[in-house]
Amino acid sequence: MRILKMFESLKSVKKRAFTLAEILIVMGIIGLVAAFTLPLLKDVSGSRTWDIQSQDFEAKFYAVLKQMNTKSQLARLDSTEEFVENLQKNMKILNVCTKDELEKCFSKKVSLYDSVKNKPAKPQKLTDLELTSSANFGFADWETNIMGIQFTNGVQALLAYNANDCAPTTNDYSDLYNCVAMIYDVNGNGDPNVVYKASYDIRHFHVSKFGGTYTDCIASGLCIAIAIPSSEGVDCTRLGNSATCQDYTPGTNYAQIAASNHTGSNRNRVVDAGIKCKEMDMKLATLDQVKTLVNGLGKQYMSELAEKYNTRTFASSSYSASTQQVQGYNITTNTFSGIGHVDKITAAVCVANK
DSSP: OHHHHHHHHHHHHHHHSOOHHHHHHHHHHHHHHHHHHHHHHHHHHHHHHHHHHHHHHHHHHHHHHHHHHHTTOSTTOSOHHHHHHHHTTTSOEEEEEOTTOGGGTSOSEEEEEETTTTEEOOOEEGGGSOOSBGGGGTOGGGOOBOEEEEETTSOEEEEEEOTTTOOOSSOOHHHHGGGEEEEEETTTTOSOOEEOSSSSSEEEESOSEETTEESOBOTTSEEEEEEOOOSSOBOHHHHOSHHHHHTTSTTOOHHHHHHSOSTTTTSBHHHHHHHHHHHTTOEEOOHHHHHHHHHHHOHHHHHHHHHHTTOSEEEEEEEETTTTEEEEEETTTTEEEEEEOTTSOOOEEEEEEO
8 A cells, every 4th residue: 555655656746747848948048037137247246346446446546645745756746757756666566658658558449438328338449549648637737648557466557647736735635636647447458448437447536538538427418527625725815806716616706705704714625626627627516517417327326436535525616605505415315405614625526518
């Protein structure tokens, strides 16, 4: 009787088994799902890896700038060439290339991000892009050359030095940041070689343009860059007349604000940010433009910028006389409101039309 029951049980199992056709269908479905999802998972994994590499590289580069400034090897240099010579004394570098041979130190083909189509544009030869001077990074006033650098950690970079006004009085990030503009590839010669502030392998440090084209834009054509005002700011009452001061802050006359007695009137970081926006061939954004950019770029993008520049707020040119507060975007509360007095601003939004 037990043998008979075991035999019936085996027959039942056999009846419940899948056919070869059913197994092949399931395998086919799994294959299709994998074909669609694996590339996405690879992109996400690559992006996270590049984020970590970018954060690590910029932290080390910032530490080196502090070291150079302490040794009096950073301020008031005459050229990018002199800066790179001093950089080699403080950071491990494998190779250096002049402006005429940048392709020996950087990817031979790169793609800019097409904000309208929301995808990387067609790759361009590096030699076809206009990349010789600081003006091609958005800084015509610097009047210095772009040089190529290959670091021993695998990072490749194109770099220009600010010979116009690199004169940091402290080792604060806000003072050192404005001395250098740099495009760098954390993935070396590996694909995809896409220039964008986040999500791809080629990142930028204090750059608004790449070969004459603005690097970060939304579909409407409005482009963004971040200005980091110096810790000292500027004395708006001594900068010039009211009109001169207002040139840097559209819609708000900070010379009149500085003439009042409220806190920080002589350490105006908003005007200083406006000056730095103008150096990048851009202007300080109004509050409405900041809203447009945040809505177009998304909170995640702004969070990445906040982490990159060690700030929780982004200033506009707008000002509330009733609260004596500069208006801007607060990443923590995700609101557009007063973010501090003119002497407390840590970052500001610059804009231009593509």
